[in-house]
Amino acid sequence: MGRAISLFVVLMVFWLVLSGKYHLSHGTDRYLTACGVASCLFVTWYSKRHGLLDEEGHPVHLTVRGWRYIPWLFWQIVLSNWDVMKRVWNPKRPISPCMVRVPYTTKTDLGTVIYANSITLTPGTVTVNVDTEKKEFLVHCLTEGAGEDLKKGGMDQAVRKLEGTA
Numbered sequence: 001m002g003r004a005i006s007l008f009v010v011l012m013v014f015w016l017v018l019s020g021k022y023h024l025s026h027g028t029d030r031y032l033t034a035c036g037v038a039s040c041l042f043v044t045w046y047s048k049r050h051g052l053l054d055e056e057g058h059p060v061h062l063t064v065r066g067w068r069y070i071p072w073l074f075w076q077i078v079l080s081n082w083d084v085m086k087r088v089w090n091p092k093r094p095i096s097p098c099m100v101r102v103p104y105t106t107k108t109d110l111g112t113v114i115y116a117n118s119i120t121l122t123p124g125t126v127t128v129n130v131d132t133e134k135k136e137f138l139v140h141c142l143t144e145g146a147g148e149d150l151k152k153g154g155m156d157q158a159v160r161k162l163e164g165t166a
Contacts, residue, residue, distance in 0.1 A: 124143065
């Protein structure tokens with residue numbers, strides 16, 4: 001029931017931000033707000049009825065740890081952007097594209113997806129394939145140094161902290 005309430009609140013906040021309807025003084029505002037509440041209730045009911053409110057569908061258990069992970073990931077994106085920008089604007093800095101196999105130690109499917117997407121969000125690296133049997137990603141890197149940094153496991157450790165297994 002907690003996930004359903006959480007989903008309804010998230011949907012309502014999202015609807016309020018997008019609609020801008022914060023006053024119920026006019027008839028149209030009341031009607032539109034009633035439609036917004038009804039749609040959020042319907043989506044919440046539908047999600048609950050069809051089993052979509054699991055740990056992967058609505059991962060509220062990651063909320064607290066996510067507040068530490070998101071700024072960390074943002075900083076990694078900034079650093080990678082800076083590196084890619086320097087390489088693009090300075091022809092003396094080498095670009096050595098390569099494919100690297102990066103092992104991962106996440107325990108959940110959600111953690112693995114977050115890790116793979118975090119690699120892809122970071123400029124200069126793209127997760128190309130996930131091998132669940134060998135527990136490794138195939139990653140295209142703009143430089144060999146980026147591949148070596150991934151192999152050190154800093155991002156893997158950060159994702160494991162996010163999923164609560166580190």
